[in-house]
Amino acid sequence: MTTPFRPTQADLDRIGREVEAISAIQNKLVANHPQLGVRDRVAHQYQVAGGKVLLRIADSLPANFAGVGLFEPGAQYTGIGRISTGLGCPHLETDPDFLGLMVAFHTRGGQRVDFLTINDPTSPTDTHPQFVKLLDATADAAGAEPPFGSGAGQLDLANIAASNVRLIRSLVASLGPLQGVQTAGHVARQTARTALSSTAYQTYWTGIVDVGGVSGKFMFAPTSDENAHRTPTPGERHLSDEWRQRQARGDIVFTLHWLPFIDERATSTTELTAPWEQRPELVGQVTFPRTDTASEDAQSWAALAAEQGANAGNWVADTRNSIPEPGTEFACARKLAYRRSQAGRDALPEAAYAHVFRGEEIGPVLATELRRRRAAKRAAGHVDMAPS
Numbered sequence: 001m002t003t004p005f006r007p008t009q010a011d012l013d014r015i016g017r018e019v020e021a022i023s024a025i026q027n028k029l030v031a032n033h034p035q036l037g038v039r040d041r042v043a044h045q046y047q048v049a050g051g052k053v054l055l056r057i058a059d060s061l062p063a064n065f066a067g068v069g070l071f072e073p074g075a076q077y078t079g080i081g082r083i084s085t086g087l088g089c090p091h092l093e094t095d096p097d098f099l100g101l102m103v104a105f106h107t108r109g110g111q112r113v114d115f116l117t118i119n120d121p122t123s124p125t126d127t128h129p130q131f132v133k134l135l136d137a138t139a140d141a142a143g144a145e146p147p148f149g150s151g152a153g154q155l156d157l158a159n160i161a162a163s164n165v166r167l168i169r170s171l172v173a174s175l176g177p178l179q180g181v182q183t184a185g186h187v188a189r190q191t192a193r194t195a196l197s198s199t200a201y202q203t204y205w206t207g208i209v210d211v212g213g214v215s216g217k218f219m220f221a222p223t224s225d226e227n228a229h230r231t232p233t234p235g236e237r238h239l240s241d242e243w244r245q246r247q248a249r250g251d252i253v254f255t256l257h258w259l260p261f262i263d264e265r266a267t268s269t270t271e272l273t274a275p276w277e278q279r280p281e282l283v284g285q286v287t288f289p290r291t292d293t294a295s296e297d298a299q300s301w302a303a304l305a306a307e308q309g310a311n312a313g314n315w316v317a318d319t320r321n322s323i324p325e326p327g328t329e330f331a332c333a334r335k336l337a338y339r340r341s342q343a344g345r346d347a348l349p350e351a352a353y354a355h356v357f358r359g360e361e362i363g364p365v366l367a368t369e370l371r372r373r374r375a376a377k378r379a380a381g382h383v384d385m386a387p388s
Contacts, residue, residue, distance in 0.1 A: 002215050002261055002269050004327030012325070012332065018129050019337040021136060025088075026344045028139040033089045036142075037380030039345045042135050042337075044084040044100040047385035048093065048200050049243040050305025051298055052356075053081030053103050054287045055256075062258060062281050064212030069107050069316030071211070071283065078359045079105035081288055082305040083200045083243065086118060086191075088135060089142045090383040093239040094230075096188070096195035098124075101204040101220055101254075102310045103286055106357035111321055112350065114314040115218055116334075117204035120190040123272035125183055128333030130175060134183060137170035186273055198230040200239045201252060205259075207334070208269055210317040210327040215261040215269065219280060220254040240386030244293045256284035269328055294388050300362045303370040306385050309347035311338040348373070 007015070026039040036045075055077040057070060065071040085091070086098030099119040106112060125131040172180035193202075204220040230238065246252055257280035261267045266277035291298045313335030317323040326332050353366055362370075377384060 002264065004210055004215065005329050005332065006327075007325050007329070007332055011329075012336070015128070015329065015333050016336050019132055019333050019340065021132055022337050022340045023344050025132075025136050025139045026341065028136070029089050029142050032139060033142040035090045035381065035383040037382035038377060040382070040384055041088065041345060042139075042341050043088050044086055044102070045088050045384060046085045046090040047302070047306050048083040048085065048099070048240045049247070049288075049293075049302070050080075050082040050385065051247075051288060051291065051293070051301035053079050054289060055079060055103070055105055055284060056287075057284045058282050061283055062214075062260070064214040065258075065283065066212065067319040068212045069111065069321070070105060070113050072108070075108075077105045077357070079103055079357060080301075080305050080308060080353075081286070082310075085194075087138045089138070092236040093386075094195070094234065094236060096191035098191055099194050099197075099200055099202060099204070099239075104308070104310055104314070104357075106354070107316060109321075110354075110357075111316050112314040113316055114310045114312060115206055115220075116310060116312045117206045117218070117220060118190075119193060119202045119204050121205045121217075121219075121275045121278075122186075122190065123207065123330070124187050124190065126270065126272045128330050128337075130179070130183060131330075131333075132337070133174040134171065134187070136174065137167050140170040141167040196229050197239065198228045198234070199226055199242050199246070201243070201246065202227050204254075207272075207312060207331055208261075208328050209312075209315055209331070210323065211258070212318060215327060217259045217276060218283075219257040219259055219278070220286060221257060221280075223253050223255060237386050244388070247288060247291055247293060250290045252288040254286045255282060256286055257281060258283045272330060297362070299388060300367045300370055302385065302388070303374050304348070304353055304356070304362065304366070307348040307370060307373050308350070308353060309338070309342035311335055311342075313338070 022042050025042050030036045030039055057075045059073050061071055061073055081103045084100045086100050101117045104114045124134055168184045171184050201222050206218040208215055208217055259278050259280055262277055268274050312331055313326055326335060
């Protein structure tokens with residue numbers, strides 16, 4: 001059993017200072033990228049897909065899950081889901097990048113619970129100061145054009161290598177030659193999966209969370225392995241196009257698994273770039289229901305997914321919801337960084353959409369606000385989701 005991090009106010013103040021560069025990174029992204037007209041997410045900015053999601057909790061759960069947050073056997077919830085690219089600015093879906101899956105729900109008591117994941121079992125860095133510098137490096141590289149042309153929709157390894165030169169230079173400058181090259185190499189290995197992918201219907205992993213006194217991660221696994229290698233010229237929006245076609249044919253279903261902490265060697269809570277030994281336990285099922293993504297209602301749900309905020313700190317760790325902060329320093333930093341990012345981009349207040357977690361429709365008031373926000377971004381020349 002590992003001992004969770006329980007931060008003091010001094011810890012939180014220090015971590016807050018260590019992530020305060022998020023605001024400057026938002027400004028740098030807008031300055032450097034021609035398709036960012038307003039401040040937006042520092043990470044996972046571009047939306048591949050978004051909409052309503054359904055969660056069904058398994059009938060049988062690990063003992064530590066009893067009565068914690070969402071985890072009532074057989075319970076069902078309505079929430080908001082989103083698939084995104086990871087490195088913070090709009091770009092071709094053929095570029096190497098992380099993919100992210102976010103799903104958000106309310107417990108029966110109205111507490112917000114968010115699962116934030118990427119399609120790799122490891123973190124890009126071991127510490128949050130390193131991660132902030134990685135985000136800053138992506139902002140330095142935003143809008144960079146490779147010298148051999150854009151290679152739109154093509155698997156052009158020369159272009160891919162060239163487009164990462166500015167990122168690597170920035171990492172080396174901020175982290176030093178050894179750590180900078182190590183971080184760039186690890187991120188390159190992580191993002192290679194997406195560069196070769198045919199679908200966003202992949203496996204996703206959360207960071208470390210606590211459930212009922214046990215640390216662990218969650219894994220979202222597709223019900224079938226359909227991520228074949230993409231074609232050499234798949235099209236610049238091939239992931240979002242394929243997702244829309246898939247969702248038009250039927251439900252998109254992920255099984256939800258718990259990966260419990262074993263020991264520091266097999267499941268390190270400090271070496272976050274090391275993969276965990278996985279002993280998955282089924283705890284639920286997440287479904288993006290079949291829909292016509294071109295319909296007005298689906299467009300409103302997609303806009304809601306883009307405009308709302310999410311935070312790994314939105315979590316319930318015990319039956320009394322008595323643990324206010326995440327159980328690792330990295331997760332505490334993420335909570336504060338996401339909060340700062342959402343303030344900087346004027347994320348939609350949760351009060352405006354809390355009713356959808358109760359299974360209610362979006363409604364005319366929220367739909368009007370979502371249309372206003374989308375129109376303002378389009379007028380500013382801002383791109384934040386795949387065109388439908």
